[in-house]
Amino acid sequence: MEKKYKLYINGVWVDSEDGSYIDVINPATEEKITEVARASQNQVDAAVDAARDAFDKGPWSRMTPAERSNLLLKLAERIENKLQEYAKVESMISGKTIKQTSNYDIPYIVDNIRYMAGLARNFEGKALKEYVPEGASTIRRDPIGVVAAITPWNYPLMEVIWRAIAAISVGNTVVVKPASLTPVTTLMLASDLEAVGLPKGVFNVIVGPGSSVGEQLAKHKKVDMIAFTGSTEVGKRLMELGSSTLKKVSLELGGKAPFIVFDDADVEAAVQGAVVGGLVNNGEDCANSTRYYVHENIYSKFLNALLRELRKVKIGDPLDETVDMGPLISQSHRERVESYIRKGIEEGGKLTYGGKRPFSKGFYLEPTVIETDNNRSVIVQEEIFGPVWTVLKFKEYDEVIEKANDVIYGLGASVWTKDVTRAIRATRDLRFATVWINEHGPVPSEMPWPSYKQSGSGSSLSTYGLEEYTYIKHVYFDISGATRKSWYYQVYGQK
Numbered sequence: 001m002e003k004k005y006k007l008y009i010n011g012v013w014v015d016s017e018d019g020s021y022i023d024v025i026n027p028a029t030e031e032k033i034t035e036v037a038r039a040s041q042n043q044v045d046a047a048v049d050a051a052r053d054a055f056d057k058g059p060w061s062r063m064t065p066a067e068r069s070n071l072l073l074k075l076a077e078r079i080e081n082k083l084q085e086y087a088k089v090e091s092m093i094s095g096k097t098i099k100q101t102s103n104y105d106i107p108y109i110v111d112n113i114r115y116m117a118g119l120a121r122n123f124e125g126k127a128l129k130e131y132v133p134e135g136a137s138t139i140r141r142d143p144i145g146v147v148a149a150i151t152p153w154n155y156p157l158m159e160v161i162w163r164a165i166a167a168i169s170v171g172n173t174v175v176v177k178p179a180s181l182t183p184v185t186t187l188m189l190a191s192d193l194e195a196v197g198l199p200k201g202v203f204n205v206i207v208g209p210g211s212s213v214g215e216q217l218a219k220h221k222k223v224d225m226i227a228f229t230g231s232t233e234v235g236k237r238l239m240e241l242g243s244s245t246l247k248k249v250s251l252e253l254g255g256k257a258p259f260i261v262f263d264d265a266d267v268e269a270a271v272q273g274a275v276v277g278g279l280v281n282n283g284e285d286c287a288n289s290t291r292y293y294v295h296e297n298i299y300s301k302f303l304n305a306l307l308r309e310l311r312k313v314k315i316g317d318p319l320d321e322t323v324d325m326g327p328l329i330s331q332s333h334r335e336r337v338e339s340y341i342r343k344g345i346e347e348g349g350k351l352t353y354g355g356k357r358p359f360s361k362g363f364y365l366e367p368t369v370i371e372t373d374n375n376r377s378v379i380v381q382e383e384i385f386g387p388v389w390t391v392l393k394f395k396e397y398d399e400v401i402e403k404a405n406d407v408i409y410g411l412g413a414s415v416w417t418k419d420v421t422r423a424i425r426a427t428r429d430l431r432f433a434t435v436w437i438n439e440h441g442p443v444p445s446e447m448p449w450p451s452y453k454q455s456g457s458g459s460s461l462s463t464y465g466l467e468e469y470t471y472i473k474h475v476y477f478d479i480s481g482a483t484r485k486s487w488y489y490q491v492y493g494q495k
Ligand code: NAD
Pocket: 150, 151, 152, 153, 154, 155, 177, 178, 179, 180, 208, 209, 210, 211, 213, 214, 215, 218, 229, 230, 231, 232, 234, 235, 237, 238, 251, 252, 253, 254, 255, 285, 286, 383, 385, 411, 449, 455, 456
Protein backbone atom coordinates (compact mmCIF):
# COMPACT_ATOMS: atom_id res chain seq x y z
CA MET A 1 0.00 0.00 0.00
CA GLU A 2 1.23 3.48 -0.77
CA LYS A 3 1.77 6.06 1.99
CA LYS A 4 -0.51 8.58 0.35
CA TYR A 5 -3.13 8.36 -2.43
CA LYS A 6 -4.17 11.06 -4.86
CA LEU A 7 -7.47 11.55 -6.64
CA TYR A 8 -7.95 10.45 -10.24
CA ILE A 9 -9.53 13.14 -12.39
CA ASN A 10 -9.51 13.29 -16.20
CA GLY A 11 -6.74 10.70 -16.43
CA VAL A 12 -4.45 12.64 -14.08
CA TRP A 13 -3.48 11.89 -10.45
CA VAL A 14 -4.15 15.06 -8.49
CA ASP A 15 -3.21 15.92 -4.95
CA SER A 16 -5.33 17.63 -2.32
CA GLU A 17 -5.90 21.26 -3.29
CA ASP A 18 -5.88 22.60 0.27
CA GLY A 19 -3.64 20.02 1.94
CA SER A 20 -6.47 18.05 3.58
CA TYR A 21 -6.31 14.28 3.69
CA ILE A 22 -8.52 11.50 4.99
CA ASP A 23 -6.88 8.89 7.22
CA VAL A 24 -7.52 5.25 6.39
CA ILE A 25 -7.55 3.11 9.54
CA ASN A 26 -6.99 -0.63 9.75
CA PRO A 27 -9.97 -1.76 11.87
CA ALA A 28 -8.03 -4.78 13.14
CA THR A 29 -5.23 -2.69 14.64
CA GLU A 30 -6.87 0.75 14.97
CA GLU A 31 -3.75 2.15 13.28
CA LYS A 32 -3.56 4.56 10.37
CA ILE A 33 -2.33 2.70 7.28
CA THR A 34 -2.47 5.39 4.65
CA GLU A 35 -4.12 8.70 3.76
CA VAL A 36 -6.08 9.87 0.77
CA ALA A 37 -6.47 13.35 -0.67
CA ARG A 38 -9.81 14.90 0.15
CA ALA A 39 -11.55 16.41 -2.88
CA SER A 40 -12.31 20.14 -2.91
CA GLN A 41 -15.44 21.60 -4.48
CA ASN A 42 -13.37 22.57 -7.55
CA GLN A 43 -12.14 19.02 -7.87
CA VAL A 44 -15.66 17.59 -7.72
CA ASP A 45 -16.63 19.99 -10.53
CA ALA A 46 -13.49 19.07 -12.48
CA ALA A 47 -14.27 15.35 -12.20
CA VAL A 48 -17.85 15.87 -13.42
CA ASP A 49 -16.65 18.12 -16.27
CA ALA A 50 -14.13 15.48 -17.30
CA ALA A 51 -16.78 12.76 -17.34
CA ARG A 52 -19.18 15.05 -19.23
CA ASP A 53 -16.58 15.87 -21.90
CA ALA A 54 -15.50 12.27 -22.23
CA PHE A 55 -19.11 11.23 -22.72
CA ASP A 56 -20.14 14.03 -25.09
CA LYS A 57 -17.00 14.02 -27.23
CA GLY A 58 -16.10 10.35 -27.12
CA PRO A 59 -14.37 8.16 -28.05
CA TRP A 60 -15.60 5.88 -25.24
CA SER A 61 -19.34 6.36 -25.71
CA ARG A 62 -18.99 5.85 -29.49
CA MET A 63 -16.70 2.82 -29.44
CA THR A 64 -17.94 -0.53 -30.62
CA PRO A 65 -19.01 -2.89 -27.84
CA ALA A 66 -16.11 -5.15 -28.83
CA GLU A 67 -13.55 -2.39 -28.28
CA ARG A 68 -14.89 -1.63 -24.80
CA SER A 69 -15.23 -5.29 -24.01
CA ASN A 70 -11.62 -6.04 -24.94
CA LEU A 71 -10.40 -3.36 -22.57
CA LEU A 72 -12.50 -4.72 -19.72
CA LEU A 73 -11.23 -8.23 -20.38
CA LYS A 74 -7.69 -6.88 -20.03
CA LEU A 75 -8.72 -5.26 -16.74
CA ALA A 76 -10.13 -8.56 -15.45
CA GLU A 77 -6.89 -10.33 -16.32
CA ARG A 78 -4.83 -7.66 -14.61
CA ILE A 79 -6.88 -7.86 -11.41
CA GLU A 80 -6.66 -11.65 -11.53
CA ASN A 81 -2.86 -11.42 -11.77
CA LYS A 82 -2.82 -9.10 -8.77
CA LEU A 83 -5.44 -11.06 -6.84
CA GLN A 84 -3.38 -11.48 -3.67
CA GLU A 85 -2.45 -7.79 -3.54
CA TYR A 86 -6.05 -6.67 -4.01
CA ALA A 87 -7.27 -9.25 -1.48
CA LYS A 88 -4.76 -8.13 1.12
CA VAL A 89 -5.47 -4.42 0.77
CA GLU A 90 -9.23 -5.00 0.76
CA SER A 91 -8.85 -6.99 4.02
CA MET A 92 -6.66 -4.35 5.61
CA ILE A 93 -9.00 -1.45 4.92
CA SER A 94 -12.29 -3.21 5.66
CA GLY A 95 -11.53 -5.94 8.22
CA LYS A 96 -12.85 -8.68 5.90
CA THR A 97 -11.02 -11.96 6.30
CA ILE A 98 -8.35 -12.77 3.73
CA LYS A 99 -10.11 -16.12 3.37
CA GLN A 100 -13.11 -14.24 2.00
CA THR A 101 -11.34 -11.60 -0.09
CA SER A 102 -8.94 -14.02 -1.77
CA ASN A 103 -11.42 -16.87 -2.35
CA TYR A 104 -14.60 -14.91 -2.93
CA ASP A 105 -14.57 -11.09 -3.31
CA ILE A 106 -11.73 -10.68 -5.79
CA PRO A 107 -12.28 -13.85 -7.90
CA TYR A 108 -16.00 -12.99 -8.02
CA ILE A 109 -15.18 -9.44 -9.13
CA VAL A 110 -13.03 -10.83 -11.95
CA ASP A 111 -15.94 -13.02 -13.03
CA ASN A 112 -18.36 -10.05 -12.80
CA ILE A 113 -16.15 -7.97 -15.11
CA ARG A 114 -15.75 -10.80 -17.63
CA TYR A 115 -19.48 -11.36 -17.62
CA MET A 116 -20.19 -7.64 -18.14
CA ALA A 117 -17.61 -7.47 -20.93
CA GLY A 118 -19.39 -10.28 -22.77
CA LEU A 119 -22.92 -9.12 -22.06
CA ALA A 120 -22.30 -5.56 -23.26
CA ARG A 121 -21.79 -7.05 -26.76
CA ASN A 122 -25.02 -8.93 -26.62
CA PHE A 123 -28.00 -6.67 -26.01
CA GLU A 124 -31.23 -8.00 -27.38
CA GLY A 125 -34.47 -6.25 -28.18
CA LYS A 126 -37.31 -5.91 -30.62
CA ALA A 127 -36.49 -6.77 -34.23
CA LEU A 128 -36.64 -4.11 -36.94
CA LYS A 129 -40.11 -4.71 -38.28
CA GLU A 130 -43.10 -3.03 -39.96
CA TYR A 131 -45.37 -2.77 -36.95
CA VAL A 132 -47.49 -0.33 -38.99
CA PRO A 133 -47.87 -0.59 -42.79
CA GLU A 134 -45.89 2.52 -43.75
CA GLY A 135 -42.96 2.31 -41.34
CA ALA A 136 -40.42 0.07 -39.70
CA SER A 137 -39.38 0.35 -36.06
CA THR A 138 -36.59 -0.89 -33.92
CA ILE A 139 -35.01 -0.22 -30.53
CA ARG A 140 -31.65 1.35 -29.78
CA ARG A 141 -29.98 1.02 -26.42
CA ASP A 142 -27.92 4.09 -25.61
CA PRO A 143 -25.76 4.87 -22.58
CA ILE A 144 -27.32 7.35 -20.17
CA GLY A 145 -24.37 9.73 -19.87
CA VAL A 146 -22.49 10.76 -16.75
CA VAL A 147 -23.09 8.40 -13.83
CA ALA A 148 -22.31 9.33 -10.22
CA ALA A 149 -21.39 6.03 -8.54
CA ILE A 150 -21.54 6.37 -4.76
CA THR A 151 -20.43 3.27 -2.92
CA PRO A 152 -20.29 1.86 0.65
CA TRP A 153 -17.49 0.48 2.81
CA ASN A 154 -18.72 -3.06 3.19
CA TYR A 155 -17.84 -4.27 -0.33
CA PRO A 156 -15.46 -1.45 -1.29
CA LEU A 157 -14.25 -2.84 -4.63
CA MET A 158 -17.16 -5.06 -5.57
CA GLU A 159 -19.67 -2.23 -5.38
CA VAL A 160 -17.49 -0.10 -7.67
CA ILE A 161 -17.53 -2.97 -10.17
CA TRP A 162 -21.30 -3.40 -9.87
CA ARG A 163 -21.93 0.32 -10.25
CA ALA A 164 -19.09 2.00 -12.16
CA ILE A 165 -17.70 -0.83 -14.30
CA ALA A 166 -21.24 -1.88 -15.22
CA ALA A 167 -21.90 1.73 -16.26
CA ILE A 168 -18.78 2.13 -18.39
CA SER A 169 -19.18 -1.31 -19.98
CA VAL A 170 -22.12 0.07 -21.99
CA GLY A 171 -20.55 3.44 -22.83
CA ASN A 172 -21.31 5.73 -19.88
CA THR A 173 -18.65 7.73 -18.08
CA VAL A 174 -18.43 7.84 -14.30
CA VAL A 175 -17.41 9.81 -11.27
CA VAL A 176 -16.95 7.40 -8.37
CA LYS A 177 -17.17 8.48 -4.76
CA PRO A 178 -16.14 5.58 -2.57
CA ALA A 179 -16.82 5.51 1.18
CA SER A 180 -14.19 7.61 2.99
CA LEU A 181 -13.33 4.66 5.24
CA THR A 182 -12.31 2.41 2.35
CA PRO A 183 -11.21 4.29 -0.80
CA VAL A 184 -7.90 2.51 -1.48
CA THR A 185 -8.92 -0.40 -3.72
CA THR A 186 -11.09 1.97 -5.79
CA LEU A 187 -7.96 4.06 -6.46
CA MET A 188 -5.98 0.89 -7.25
CA LEU A 189 -8.69 0.04 -9.77
CA ALA A 190 -8.34 3.50 -11.36
CA SER A 191 -4.64 2.87 -11.75
CA ASP A 192 -5.27 -0.50 -13.42
CA LEU A 193 -7.87 1.03 -15.74
CA GLU A 194 -5.25 3.60 -16.71
CA ALA A 195 -2.71 0.81 -17.31
CA VAL A 196 -5.02 -1.06 -19.70
CA GLY A 197 -5.63 2.12 -21.70
CA LEU A 198 -8.98 3.53 -20.61
CA PRO A 199 -9.39 6.94 -22.28
CA LYS A 200 -9.10 9.92 -19.94
CA GLY A 201 -12.24 11.20 -18.25
CA VAL A 202 -14.18 7.93 -18.47
CA PHE A 203 -13.48 6.86 -14.88
CA ASN A 204 -12.81 9.50 -12.23
CA VAL A 205 -12.43 9.04 -8.48
CA ILE A 206 -13.04 11.72 -5.87
CA VAL A 207 -12.88 11.07 -2.14
CA GLY A 208 -14.60 12.91 0.69
CA PRO A 209 -17.51 12.95 3.11
CA GLY A 210 -20.95 12.05 1.83
CA SER A 211 -22.49 15.14 3.38
CA SER A 212 -20.33 17.52 1.29
CA VAL A 213 -18.51 15.81 -1.59
CA GLY A 214 -21.26 13.18 -2.03
CA GLU A 215 -24.07 15.75 -2.04
CA GLN A 216 -22.27 18.07 -4.47
CA LEU A 217 -21.77 15.18 -6.86
CA ALA A 218 -25.29 13.78 -6.52
CA LYS A 219 -27.05 17.07 -7.26
CA HIS A 220 -24.64 18.21 -9.99
CA LYS A 221 -26.50 19.46 -13.06
CA LYS A 222 -24.14 17.66 -15.43
CA VAL A 223 -24.75 14.26 -13.80
CA ASP A 224 -27.44 12.17 -15.56
CA MET A 225 -27.72 9.22 -13.21
CA ILE A 226 -27.02 8.33 -9.57
CA ALA A 227 -26.01 4.73 -8.97
CA PHE A 228 -25.90 4.29 -5.22
CA THR A 229 -25.25 1.45 -2.84
CA GLY A 230 -25.57 2.21 0.85
CA SER A 231 -28.09 2.82 3.59
CA THR A 232 -31.81 3.32 3.04
CA GLU A 233 -31.62 6.68 4.80
CA VAL A 234 -29.00 8.07 2.39
CA GLY A 235 -30.82 6.46 -0.54
CA LYS A 236 -33.89 8.55 0.28
CA ARG A 237 -31.76 11.69 0.42
CA LEU A 238 -30.25 10.90 -2.99
CA MET A 239 -33.70 10.52 -4.51
CA GLU A 240 -34.43 14.04 -3.26
CA LEU A 241 -31.14 15.40 -4.62
CA GLY A 242 -31.71 13.74 -7.98
CA SER A 243 -35.22 15.08 -8.32
CA SER A 244 -34.21 18.66 -9.20
CA THR A 245 -32.98 17.52 -12.62
CA LEU A 246 -34.92 14.24 -12.64
CA LYS A 247 -31.84 12.08 -12.73
CA LYS A 248 -32.23 8.38 -13.11
CA VAL A 249 -31.63 6.93 -9.63
CA SER A 250 -30.66 3.31 -9.03
CA LEU A 251 -30.53 2.28 -5.37
CA GLU A 252 -29.22 -0.79 -3.57
CA LEU A 253 -30.00 -0.23 0.09
CA GLY A 254 -30.40 -1.96 3.41
CA GLY A 255 -31.71 -5.42 4.19
CA LYS A 256 -32.99 -7.57 7.04
CA ALA A 257 -33.07 -11.08 5.67
CA PRO A 258 -35.32 -13.73 7.22
CA PHE A 259 -34.03 -17.32 7.43
CA ILE A 260 -37.00 -19.67 7.79
CA VAL A 261 -36.46 -23.23 9.02
CA PHE A 262 -39.46 -25.57 8.72
CA ASP A 263 -39.70 -28.71 10.84
CA ASP A 264 -38.90 -31.04 7.92
CA ALA A 265 -35.62 -29.25 7.14
CA ASP A 266 -32.21 -30.87 7.33
CA VAL A 267 -31.35 -29.15 10.61
CA GLU A 268 -27.59 -29.65 10.37
CA ALA A 269 -27.55 -28.16 6.85
CA ALA A 270 -29.69 -25.26 8.05
CA VAL A 271 -27.30 -24.62 10.95
CA GLN A 272 -24.27 -24.58 8.65
CA GLY A 273 -26.14 -22.19 6.33
CA ALA A 274 -27.20 -20.05 9.29
CA VAL A 275 -23.65 -19.52 10.53
CA VAL A 276 -22.38 -18.67 7.05
CA GLY A 277 -25.42 -16.56 6.09
CA GLY A 278 -25.10 -14.53 9.27
CA LEU A 279 -21.35 -14.32 9.42
CA VAL A 280 -20.33 -13.58 5.84
CA ASN A 281 -18.46 -10.27 5.63
CA ASN A 282 -18.25 -10.14 9.45
CA GLY A 283 -22.03 -9.69 9.59
CA GLU A 284 -21.77 -6.49 7.54
CA ASP A 285 -23.58 -7.68 4.43
CA CYS A 286 -26.92 -6.30 3.26
CA ALA A 287 -28.17 -9.86 2.69
CA ASN A 288 -26.89 -11.41 5.93
CA SER A 289 -29.41 -13.73 7.52
CA THR A 290 -30.44 -11.79 10.62
CA ARG A 291 -33.86 -13.10 11.62
CA TYR A 292 -33.96 -16.85 12.23
CA TYR A 293 -37.56 -18.12 12.27
CA VAL A 294 -37.46 -21.71 13.51
CA HIS A 295 -40.44 -24.11 13.72
CA GLU A 296 -41.31 -24.90 17.35
CA ASN A 297 -40.81 -28.65 16.83
CA ILE A 298 -37.11 -28.22 16.03
CA TYR A 299 -36.41 -24.95 17.82
CA SER A 300 -34.21 -26.36 20.62
CA LYS A 301 -32.39 -28.74 18.29
CA PHE A 302 -31.59 -25.90 15.86
CA LEU A 303 -30.59 -23.42 18.54
CA ASN A 304 -28.31 -25.85 20.39
CA ALA A 305 -26.57 -26.83 17.15
CA LEU A 306 -26.23 -23.16 16.15
CA LEU A 307 -24.56 -22.30 19.46
CA ARG A 308 -22.29 -25.35 19.14
CA GLU A 309 -21.12 -24.13 15.73
CA LEU A 310 -20.74 -20.50 16.82
CA ARG A 311 -18.29 -21.62 19.52
CA LYS A 312 -16.06 -22.89 16.69
CA VAL A 313 -15.92 -19.51 14.90
CA LYS A 314 -12.38 -18.20 15.03
CA ILE A 315 -12.24 -14.44 15.55
CA GLY A 316 -8.95 -12.61 14.97
CA ASP A 317 -6.50 -11.01 12.56
CA PRO A 318 -8.24 -10.90 9.17
CA LEU A 319 -4.93 -11.55 7.42
CA ASP A 320 -4.60 -14.93 9.16
CA GLU A 321 -5.92 -17.50 6.67
CA THR A 322 -7.47 -19.61 9.41
CA VAL A 323 -9.56 -16.75 10.82
CA ASP A 324 -13.33 -16.80 10.18
CA MET A 325 -14.28 -13.38 11.45
CA GLY A 326 -12.48 -10.04 11.54
CA PRO A 327 -13.34 -6.73 13.21
CA LEU A 328 -16.21 -4.41 12.41
CA ILE A 329 -15.38 -1.40 10.27
CA SER A 330 -14.96 1.31 12.91
CA GLN A 331 -15.30 2.22 16.54
CA SER A 332 -18.47 4.24 15.97
CA HIS A 333 -20.06 1.45 13.96
CA ARG A 334 -19.28 -1.09 16.70
CA GLU A 335 -20.85 1.22 19.28
CA ARG A 336 -23.95 1.47 17.13
CA VAL A 337 -24.17 -2.32 16.85
CA GLU A 338 -23.67 -2.70 20.61
CA SER A 339 -26.46 -0.21 21.25
CA TYR A 340 -28.79 -2.60 19.40
CA ILE A 341 -27.74 -5.45 21.70
CA ARG A 342 -28.68 -3.30 24.69
CA LYS A 343 -32.00 -2.33 23.10
CA GLY A 344 -32.75 -5.98 22.36
CA ILE A 345 -32.27 -6.90 25.99
CA GLU A 346 -34.25 -3.88 27.23
CA GLU A 347 -37.10 -4.98 24.97
CA GLY A 348 -37.23 -8.36 26.68
CA GLY A 349 -34.95 -10.36 24.38
CA LYS A 350 -32.72 -13.04 25.90
CA LEU A 351 -29.00 -12.72 25.15
CA THR A 352 -28.15 -16.35 24.42
CA TYR A 353 -24.67 -15.97 22.94
CA GLY A 354 -21.89 -13.42 22.53
CA GLY A 355 -22.34 -9.67 22.83
CA LYS A 356 -18.84 -8.90 24.11
CA ARG A 357 -15.64 -7.41 22.74
CA PRO A 358 -13.20 -10.33 22.55
CA PHE A 359 -9.99 -8.24 22.40
CA SER A 360 -8.89 -4.87 23.76
CA LYS A 361 -7.47 -3.75 20.38
CA GLY A 362 -9.36 -3.66 17.10
CA PHE A 363 -13.07 -3.10 16.54
CA TYR A 364 -14.02 -6.71 17.20
CA LEU A 365 -17.36 -7.95 18.46
CA GLU A 366 -18.46 -11.52 19.15
CA PRO A 367 -21.27 -13.02 17.07
CA THR A 368 -24.39 -12.41 19.12
CA VAL A 369 -27.64 -14.33 19.37
CA ILE A 370 -30.77 -12.86 20.95
CA GLU A 371 -33.92 -14.94 21.39
CA THR A 372 -37.17 -13.02 21.24
CA ASP A 373 -40.86 -13.56 20.59
CA ASN A 374 -41.51 -9.94 19.64
CA ASN A 375 -41.47 -9.49 15.88
CA ARG A 376 -42.06 -5.75 16.27
CA SER A 377 -39.01 -5.19 18.48
CA VAL A 378 -36.34 -2.81 17.19
CA ILE A 379 -33.70 -5.52 16.81
CA VAL A 380 -36.05 -7.55 14.59
CA GLN A 381 -37.20 -4.56 12.56
CA GLU A 382 -34.09 -2.42 11.96
CA GLU A 383 -30.93 -3.14 10.02
CA ILE A 384 -28.15 -3.57 12.60
CA PHE A 385 -25.42 -4.29 10.05
CA GLY A 386 -23.33 -6.32 12.45
CA PRO A 387 -23.19 -9.93 13.69
CA VAL A 388 -26.30 -9.66 15.88
CA TRP A 389 -29.03 -12.16 15.09
CA THR A 390 -32.49 -12.74 16.48
CA VAL A 391 -34.05 -16.19 16.80
CA LEU A 392 -37.84 -16.52 16.87
CA LYS A 393 -40.19 -19.51 17.17
CA PHE A 394 -43.13 -20.13 14.81
CA LYS A 395 -45.91 -22.67 14.36
CA GLU A 396 -47.76 -22.09 11.08
CA TYR A 397 -46.79 -21.32 7.48
CA ASP A 398 -48.99 -18.21 7.18
CA GLU A 399 -47.74 -16.89 10.52
CA VAL A 400 -44.08 -17.11 9.53
CA ILE A 401 -44.59 -15.60 6.09
CA GLU A 402 -46.44 -12.67 7.64
CA LYS A 403 -43.69 -12.12 10.21
CA ALA A 404 -40.92 -12.46 7.64
CA ASN A 405 -42.60 -9.88 5.38
CA ASP A 406 -43.30 -7.49 8.24
CA VAL A 407 -40.22 -5.25 7.75
CA ILE A 408 -39.57 -2.25 5.50
CA TYR A 409 -36.84 -4.16 3.65
CA GLY A 410 -37.04 -6.66 0.79
CA LEU A 411 -33.60 -7.78 -0.29
CA GLY A 412 -32.80 -11.44 0.51
CA ALA A 413 -34.59 -14.32 2.26
CA SER A 414 -34.09 -18.04 2.64
CA VAL A 415 -36.32 -21.04 3.27
CA TRP A 416 -35.16 -24.39 4.61
CA THR A 417 -37.47 -27.32 3.88
CA LYS A 418 -37.57 -30.62 2.00
CA ASP A 419 -41.16 -30.00 0.87
CA VAL A 420 -40.90 -28.76 -2.71
CA THR A 421 -44.49 -27.51 -2.78
CA ARG A 422 -43.98 -25.39 0.30
CA ALA A 423 -40.66 -24.10 -1.04
CA ILE A 424 -42.24 -22.92 -4.29
CA ARG A 425 -45.17 -21.36 -2.45
CA ALA A 426 -42.74 -19.47 -0.22
CA THR A 427 -40.89 -18.04 -3.26
CA ARG A 428 -44.25 -16.56 -4.29
CA ASP A 429 -45.27 -15.31 -0.86
CA LEU A 430 -42.02 -13.76 0.40
CA ARG A 431 -41.72 -10.10 -0.60
CA PHE A 432 -37.96 -10.25 -1.09
CA ALA A 433 -36.01 -9.84 -4.31
CA THR A 434 -33.83 -12.93 -3.85
CA VAL A 435 -35.13 -16.12 -2.27
CA TRP A 436 -32.77 -19.00 -1.63
CA ILE A 437 -34.07 -22.52 -0.97
CA ASN A 438 -31.88 -24.59 1.38
CA GLU A 439 -29.08 -22.04 0.94
CA HIS A 440 -28.35 -18.44 1.86
CA GLY A 441 -25.97 -16.32 -0.17
CA PRO A 442 -24.94 -17.24 -3.73
CA VAL A 443 -25.59 -14.74 -6.54
CA PRO A 444 -24.01 -15.78 -9.85
CA SER A 445 -23.03 -12.98 -12.25
CA GLU A 446 -25.79 -14.14 -14.63
CA MET A 447 -28.56 -13.54 -12.06
CA PRO A 448 -29.94 -10.17 -10.99
CA TRP A 449 -29.43 -8.55 -7.59
CA PRO A 450 -32.65 -6.52 -7.36
CA SER A 451 -34.58 -4.97 -4.47
CA TYR A 452 -38.15 -4.86 -3.18
CA LYS A 453 -39.67 -2.22 -0.92
CA GLN A 454 -37.23 0.09 0.90
CA SER A 455 -34.24 -2.02 -0.08
CA GLY A 456 -34.03 0.05 -3.24
CA SER A 457 -34.84 0.12 -6.94
CA GLY A 458 -33.26 -1.35 -10.03
CA SER A 459 -30.77 -4.19 -10.13
CA SER A 460 -27.11 -5.14 -10.41
CA LEU A 461 -25.58 -8.04 -12.36
CA SER A 462 -27.30 -10.03 -15.17
CA THR A 463 -28.92 -8.47 -18.24
CA TYR A 464 -31.27 -6.51 -15.96
CA GLY A 465 -28.27 -4.95 -14.24
CA LEU A 466 -26.63 -3.68 -17.42
CA GLU A 467 -29.90 -2.48 -18.93
CA GLU A 468 -30.10 -0.24 -15.88
CA TYR A 469 -27.32 1.89 -17.38
CA THR A 470 -29.02 2.38 -20.75
CA TYR A 471 -31.88 4.33 -22.20
CA ILE A 472 -34.13 2.62 -24.69
CA LYS A 473 -34.85 4.61 -27.80
CA HIS A 474 -37.52 3.89 -30.37
CA VAL A 475 -36.29 4.52 -33.91
CA TYR A 476 -38.88 4.75 -36.69
CA PHE A 477 -38.15 4.67 -40.43
CA ASP A 478 -40.70 5.70 -43.00
CA ILE A 479 -40.73 3.07 -45.74
CA SER A 480 -43.59 4.44 -47.87
CA GLY A 481 -41.71 7.36 -49.41
CA ALA A 482 -45.12 9.08 -49.66
CA THR A 483 -45.40 12.88 -49.40
CA ARG A 484 -48.60 12.55 -47.44
CA LYS A 485 -48.81 9.48 -45.22
CA SER A 486 -52.15 7.71 -45.02
CA TRP A 487 -53.00 9.02 -41.55
CA TYR A 488 -52.25 12.75 -42.04
CA TYR A 489 -55.91 13.51 -42.82
CA GLN A 490 -56.64 12.82 -39.13
CA VAL A 491 -54.77 16.04 -38.34
CA TYR A 492 -55.38 18.23 -41.38
CA GLY A 493 -56.84 18.02 -44.86
CA GLN A 494 -58.93 15.15 -46.22
CA LYS A 495 -58.26 11.50 -46.99
P1 NAD B 1 -23.95 4.98 3.79
O1 NAD B 1 -25.30 5.17 3.20
O2 NAD B 1 -23.66 5.61 5.07
O3 NAD B 1 -22.82 5.49 2.77
C1 NAD B 1 -22.71 5.00 1.45
C2 NAD B 1 -22.01 6.04 0.59
O4 NAD B 1 -22.82 7.20 0.50
C3 NAD B 1 -20.66 6.50 1.14
O5 NAD B 1 -19.77 6.71 0.05
C4 NAD B 1 -21.01 7.81 1.81
O6 NAD B 1 -19.93 8.71 1.92
C5 NAD B 1 -22.07 8.35 0.86
N1 NAD B 1 -22.99 9.33 1.44
C6 NAD B 1 -23.41 9.42 2.73
N2 NAD B 1 -24.26 10.45 2.87
C7 NAD B 1 -24.39 11.02 1.65
C8 NAD B 1 -25.14 12.12 1.16
N3 NAD B 1 -25.91 12.84 1.95
N4 NAD B 1 -25.03 12.44 -0.16
C9 NAD B 1 -24.25 11.69 -0.99
N5 NAD B 1 -23.51 10.65 -0.57
C10 NAD B 1 -23.59 10.30 0.74
O7 NAD B 1 -23.72 3.39 3.84
P2 NAD B 1 -22.47 2.58 4.42
O8 NAD B 1 -22.54 2.69 5.92
O9 NAD B 1 -21.23 2.96 3.70
O10 NAD B 1 -22.81 1.08 3.96
C11 NAD B 1 -23.67 0.24 4.65
C12 NAD B 1 -25.05 0.24 4.03
O11 NAD B 1 -24.96 -0.16 2.67
C13 NAD B 1 -25.98 -0.75 4.70
O12 NAD B 1 -27.24 -0.17 4.89
C14 NAD B 1 -26.08 -1.88 3.69
O13 NAD B 1 -27.25 -2.67 3.76
C15 NAD B 1 -25.97 -1.14 2.40
N6 NAD B 1 -25.55 -2.03 1.31
C16 NAD B 1 -26.50 -2.48 0.43
C17 NAD B 1 -26.16 -3.35 -0.59
C18 NAD B 1 -27.19 -3.87 -1.56
O14 NAD B 1 -26.80 -4.55 -2.49
N7 NAD B 1 -28.47 -3.60 -1.38
C19 NAD B 1 -24.82 -3.75 -0.73
C20 NAD B 1 -23.88 -3.27 0.18
C21 NAD B 1 -24.26 -2.39 1.19
